[in-house]
Amino acid sequence: xxxxxxxxxxxxxxxxxxxxxxxxxxxxxxxxxxxxxxxxxxxxxxxxxxxxxxxxxxxxxxxxxxxxxxxxxxxxxxxxxxxxxxxxxxxxxxxxxxxxxxxxxxxxxxxxxxxxxxxxxxxxxxxxxxxxxxxxxxxxxxxxxxxxxxxxxxxxxxxxxxxxxxxxxxxxxxxxxxxxxxxxxxxxxxxxxxxxxxxxxxxxxxxxxxxxxxxxxxxxxxxxxxxxxxxxxxxxxxxxxxxxxxxx
Amino acid sequence: xxxxxxxxxxxxxxxxxxxxxxxxxxxxxxxxxxxxxxxxxxxxxxxxxxxxxxxxxxxxxxxxxxxxxxxxxxxxxxxxxxxxxxxxxxxxxxxxxxxxxxxxxxxxxxxxxxxxxxxxxxxxxxxxxxxxxxxxxxxxxxxxxxxxxxxxxxxxxxxxxxxxxxxxxxxxxxxxxxxxxxxxxxxxxxxxxxxxxxxxxxxxxxxxxxxxxxxxxxxxxxxxxxxxxxxxxxxxxxxxxxxxxxxxxxxxxxxxxxxx
Numbered sequence: 001x002x003x004x005x006x007x008x009x010x011x012x013x014x015x016x017x018x019x020x021x022x023x024x025x026x027x028x029x030x031x032x033x034x035x036x037x038x039x040x041x042x043x044x045x046x047x048x049x050x051x052x053x054x055x056x057x058x059x060x061x062x063x064x065x066x067x068x069x070x071x072x073x074x075x076x077x078x079x080x081x082x083x084x085x086x087x088x089x090x091x092x093x094x095x096x097x098x099x100x101x102x103x104x105x106x107x108x109x110x111x112x113x114x115x116x117x118x119x120x121x122x123x124x125x126x127x128x129x130x131x132x133x134x135x136x137x138x139x140x141x142x143x144x145x146x147x148x149x150x151x152x153x154x155x156x157x158x159x160x161x162x163x164x165x166x167x168x169x170x171x172x173x174x175x176x177x178x179x180x181x182x183x184x185x186x187x188x189x190x191x192x193x194x195x196x197x198x199x200x201x202x203x204x205x206x207x208x209x210x211x212x213x214x215x216x217x218x219x220x221x222x223x224x225x226x227x228x229x230x231x232x233x234x235x236x237x238x239x240x241x242x243x244x245x246x247x248x
Numbered sequence: 249x250x251x252x253x254x255x256x257x258x259x260x261x262x263x264x265x266x267x268x269x270x271x272x273x274x275x276x277x278x279x280x281x282x283x284x285x286x287x288x289x290x291x292x293x294x295x296x297x298x299x300x301x302x303x304x305x306x307x308x309x310x311x312x313x314x315x316x317x318x319x320x321x322x323x324x325x326x327x328x329x330x331x332x333x334x335x336x337x338x339x340x341x342x343x344x345x346x347x348x349x350x351x352x353x354x355x356x357x358x359x360x361x362x363x364x365x366x367x368x369x370x371x372x373x374x375x376x377x378x379x380x381x382x383x384x385x386x387x388x389x390x391x392x393x394x395x396x397x398x399x400x401x402x403x404x405x406x407x408x409x410x411x412x413x414x415x416x417x418x419x420x421x422x423x424x425x426x427x428x429x430x431x432x433x434x435x436x437x438x439x440x441x442x443x444x445x446x447x448x449x450x451x452x453x454x455x456x457x458x459x460x461x462x463x464x465x466x467x468x469x470x471x472x473x474x475x476x477x478x479x480x481x482x483x484x485x486x487x488x489x490x491x492x493x494x495x496x497x498x499x500x501x502x503x504x505x506x507x508x
Contacts, residue, residue, distance in 0.1 A: 055408055080408045087401045090503040091423040100419075101409035134504025152409060 002188045003068030003077070003155035005031040005054070010063035012049055022213040023049050026063070029207050029216065031156075034186040038193055038203035040242065046214025047192045051160050054190060055080050068155055079149030079187075083161040085141045088133040094144045095120065095129040101152030119147035122181055139163075139170040146181065156188040164195070175201050179226060196246070200238045201228050208245045218245040288471045296471035297478075305460070310479060312455035313444065316372060320379025321440045325433055327380070328387025332432070335388070336395025336425070337417060349388050357382025357443040361450055370452045378447050383440040387432040394428025395421050427500045434492055441484060 012024040024046040031037045039047050052058040054065060056072045065072050072078075079101075081087075088097050096103075098116040107115075120126045123143035125136075133141055142162050149157055163171045175198060182189055193199055199206045203222055210217040220242060224234050270290060276282070277289040284292070300306035334341040335349075361378055368374040398421050406416045448458030457476045464472035500506040 055404075057404060057407075078408060080405065082401055082405070084401050086399060087405050089402060089405075089420065089423070090505050091426070091499070100406070100411075104406075104409055104411045104415055104419075132503055148405075148409075 001153060001155055002034045002186050004033050004035075005037075005156055005188060005190065006066040006069070007050075007054075008064050008066075010050070010053060010060040010065060012046070012053065012058065013061045024053075024060075025213040025215050027209075027214065027216050028063075029219065031188055031190060031205070033188055036182060036189045036191065036202055036204045038191045038199040038206045039209060040193055040196065040199045040206050040246070041209030041214070041217075042194060042211055042246070044214075045209040045211040047194075047209060048160055049214065051080075051158055051190065051192050054078070054156075054158050077155045079152070079154040079157045081142070081145045081149050081157070081159045081162045083164050085138050085165065087145055088141055088148070090133050093130050093132055094125060094136065097133070097144055098148045098151045100148060105152065115151050116147075119151045120144075122150075122184060123147045123177065137170075139166050139174055142166070142174065143177070146178070150181070150185060150187070154187075156190065157182075159189065159191045161192050161194070163198070164193070171198075176227070178202065183226075196239050196242050197230060199242060200224075200235055201230060206242060208242065217248075220245065285468050286470055288474065293471045293474045293478075296469075297475045300472065300475055306475065306479065309455045309457050309460040309476070310483070312453060312459075313448065313457040314483070316375050316379060316448075316453070316456065317440055317444055320376045320444065321383060321437055323376065323380030324382075324384035324387055324436050324440065328384040328432065328436060329391050329429060331384075332388040332391025332429075333395055333422070333425075335392040337421070342392070345388075346392075349385060349392075353385040353389060357439065358446050361443075361447055365451055372453060374451050375444065375447045375453055379440045379444045382443040383436040386435040386439060387429075390428045390432025390435065391425060394425030394432075397428065398424035427506050430492070430496055430500065430506075434488075437487065437492075438484075441480070445480065 007027065007029050010024060010027050011022070013020045013022050015021070027046075027050060029037070039050060041047050049058065053060050054067075054072065055078060067077050070077075088094075089100070092100070095113075095116045098119055099112040102112045102115060116129070117126065120129050123146055125140060125143055125147070128136060128140065128144075133144065136144065145162070146157075146159075163174045166174060179202065191202060193202075200222060206220045206222065207216060208218040208220065209215065220238075222238055224232075224238065228235055274290055277284070277287050281287075288296075297306070331341075331345060331349075335345050336342070357378055360381075361374075364374040364378050368377060402420050402424055403416060406420045411419065444456075445458035445461075448456040449462040453459050457480055461473045461476040464470075464476070496506065
């Protein structure tokens, strides 16, 4: 199950020390079902604010957000993965973290187990099902967080720079695995990043933002075939295009 | 073999300071600086211990104290944890109780002990109530702080996974606040001990370690007093190692939320 996302003219203002601060100004975009969108921009461009609005943590001052044609509500229609490794519940094992969403919905244990096994396998952590988060490395914790966000079968997956705090080698491996997970689950993904190469590796569509206030600068479609090779001329060319868009 | 050696070394190092202390004590006691009645030798104290154990006096008094301690501390634990949680969760509860708790916290429990004796008479009831009240403040304050300190990212994760307010509270806030709750209970227990021993001297309970120490003073039985003091220390250590350390090892330490 996947759903489209429709963002129409959202604006977010909040009261600051010297009057109202405009964090996001009239941003619109749409993501088709099962499409992978990267939101790319420097710090201060409101990327995380946009994600927080998609997740329902913040309400836009103006404009509307539709997931599968319906306004963002309290239901389990979206999964969120944060940048912070500490997002997992330390008192639950990896498996019980993954089962959290299902448990909240009252799904029986046998069914939960089946689901957590499947998603832990998908992120290649079935051997660590009974480990507590503090026993896992940062990359493993983020993979558990991805499994957790997928296990209750949300229509869309929202990710806020989930690999930004990882070392470069681990990050490359994570990106590869995320692509596989995405291809296997066919979720609609919105992925926040400030890393150009990451956007080119992952995205079908890249939304380039400009800062102060956050506005859409450009949109770029990437049709490179997958799995993508970061050393291929097309990949490098796409990176050059994106960098050009960021700088102008 | 190495493990046995390591264990023995550890025991040796733990015992060493006590041994040094015992030697100093014994030297002073035998030097004749003070009358033996006031500063007894450790041999005399040990004989008193054997006598008190054999006659059952020590156990009767320990039992009396433990029952009051457990009842009073249970009262403080239940009230403190529930109130602290309510204060952390509901704004209006916080507004109502925070000033009261903040004022009550620094007042030594012994200050209102005489009042409790007037209200509830002598005996067990005022002792248990006093222990409960005096030790509930640190449990309340720490639990409240713990609920407030629960990570925002846990709450958000739970929200987005469809958890209701009640589920978030039970499944996230409570376990998230556990390290603070343990700290509060530990401090509370230490306070419960302090107030209890003093209160036993005040409220004329039938049996109790505080009462035993106080009564022994009348007859200059310093050996009995020292046995009482040592027993209190031993029980405190036992509670720390066997109850708190184990509870923590099984929960917050195992979860990596606190280091052993």
